[in-house]
Amino acid sequence: xTPAKYSIGIGDRFGRQAxxxxxxxxxAKADGIDIVPVWNKSFREHSIIxxxxxxxxxxxxxxxxAKNWQGSYHVDADHINLSNVxxxxxxxxxxxxxxxxxxGKAADESNIDAxxxxxxxxxxxxxxxxxxxxxxxxxxxxxxxxxxxxxxVKEAGKIYRHIKNIKGKDNFITEVSxxxxxxxxxxxxxxxxxAAIADENIPAQTIAPKFTGRFNKGVDYVxxxxxxxxxxxxxxxxxxxxxxxxxxxxxxxxxxxxGSDKFSIYGPIxxxxxxxxxxxxxxxxxxxxxxxxxxxxxxxGQGLEIAKEIYRKSLEKFCELCAPYATVIDIDKSRLPTFxxxxxxxxxxxxxxxxxxxxxxxYNPNFRQLLHxxxxxxxxxxxxxxxxxxxxxDSIAQNVTTNILxxxxxxxxx
Ligand SMILES: [Zn+2]
Numbered sequence: 001x002t003p004a005k006y007s008i009g010i011g012d013r014f015g016r017q018a019x020x021x022x023x024x025x026x027x028a029k030a031d032g033i034d035i036v037p038v039w040n041k042s043f044r045e046h047s048i049i050x051x052x053x054x055x056x057x058x059x060x061x062x063x064x065x066a067k068n069w070q071g072s073y074h075v076d077a078d079h080i081n082l083s084n085v086x087x088x089x090x091x092x093x094x095x096x097x098x099x100x101x102x103x104g105k106a107a108d109e110s111n112i113d114a115x116x117x118x119x120x121x122x123x124x125x126x127x128x129x130x131x132x133x134x135x136x137x138x139x140x141x142x143x144x145x146x147x148x149x150x151x152x153v154k155e156a157g158k159i160y161r162h163i164k165n166i167k168g169k170d171n172f173i174t175e176v177s178x179x180x181x182x183x184x185x186x187x188x189x190x191x192x193x194x195a196a197i198a199d200e201n202i203p204a205q206t207i208a209p210k211f212t213g214r215f216n217k218g219v220d221y222v223x224x225x226x227x228x229x230x231x232x233x234x235x236x237x238x239x240x241x242x243x244x245x246x247x248x249x250x251x252x253x254x255x256x257x258x259g260s261d262k263f264s265i266y267g268p269i270x271x272x273x274x275x276x277x278x279x280x281x282x283x284x285x286x287x288x289x290x291x292x293x294x295x296x297x298x299x300x301g302q303g304l305e306i307a308k309e310i311y312r313k314s315l316e317k318f319c320e321l322c323a324p325y326a327t328v329i330d331i332d333k334s335r336l337p338t339f340x341x342x343x344x345x346x347x348x349x350x351x352x353x354x355x356x357x358x359x360x361x362x363y364n365p366n367f368r369q370l371l372h373x374x375x376x377x378x379x380x381x382x383x384x385x386x387x388x389x390x391x392x393x394d395s396i397a398q399n400v401t402t403n404i405l406x407x408x409x410x411x412x413x414x
Contacts, residue, residue: 007036009283013375016389018063020397024404040076043084049379057091094173097159100180102152112146130237145192157200177208179257184210187234198246206255206281218372219365221262229268236276253279260287266411295396297350303392304347312339314374321373335366
C-alpha cells in the first residue's frame, strides 16, 4: 500500500467530526489539491475517552459514505507498540510504530558490529545532493548513532513483522516515529536511522523524526524558525538520498507530528516540499476538539454553559490533566483567567480567547492549552457532552472545517 503524495492526519477525540473534517479535504480537492485524509488516534486517547479502534474505523467509513468521498483514506493506529497494537490490527491500515522509549538502549554487540561494517562505506567525506556542505562522518559517530537508535529500529522491526504476519504485507502503511524522544534527531542521525530501517526490512512509507524546537500541543512552534527550515530541507535531501542508497520505498516521506498549529513553520515546510517535489504527511493533534468547544460557545445558551463548565472542571483538575502531557505543554498558570471571570463571558469572548488567532487581542495560549488537555473532562460528562455536539452540530461543523482548511491545509499544501 502506497500513500498519496499529500496526506493529513486528523485526530478527532470524540469521533463526531469526521464529516466536517472531510469537508475541508473535499474543498481542497475542488481547488485542485489532492490530500488523503487519515484518521489517527492513539492508545492513550482511546484509554482516556473510553473508545476503541473499531469506533475510529466506523467513523471514517461512515463519513466517507455520507460525503461520497471517492479517494483513498486511512485509519491510523497512532503511536502504538507491541504491547497495545493487537486491538488495532483489524481496524487500521496505517500504523505509527512508536519506538521512542527504546532509543538509547544498547543493541547486541554483534548487531552493532554488523551495522558498523555495513555503514563503514560512509565513514569519511560524502555529499548529499541538495545539501551544500560536505559531511564528514567518523566510525565513532556511526557507533554513537547505532548505540542510540539501533535497538529502537530493531524493536520497530518486531512490531512491523507482527502486524505483517496478521494483515499481510501490502495491506497497510508503516510509519516509524521517534518524535517523542527527548532530543531531536539531526539529518545525519536520520540518515543512519534510515539505513537501519532498510536493514531491518521495514518498508517505511513515512518517518516522523523529532525536529528541533518545541512542538507544544495546539499552539505555535517555539524555536528558531531559520534553523528548523535548514534542518527540514536537509532532512528532505537525506530522505531522497536514502531512498536510492538503501532501496527504501520510493515514496517515503516525512511525517510531521505537529501537535497542531505550528503556523510559523508551515511556510518553510510548504516551500521545502515544493522545492524537492516530495510528499508530506501532516499529523495534527486533536484540536478539532477545541473547535467543538468554540462551536458550543458561539451557540450561546446551553452550548456556552457546557463550554464554561468544562473550563471550570479543567481548572480544578489542572494537575491531573496536565501530567500525561507535561513535555508538550507550557502553561503559565498566572495567565489563566479565573472561573469567576469566565463565568461572565459571552460566547464570542470564550471563542476568541480559545481560537488560535495570534492577531486577536483576546487569544490566550494558556487557556487554549489547558482546554486542549481538558478533553478528559468532556469525556467524563458522557452523554450530556455528546448530545450537545449533536444539538449544536451546525455551529461546530463550520468551525471544524474552516480550521482545517484555512489554518492547516492551505498554508501547508497550497
Ligand atoms: Zn507523535
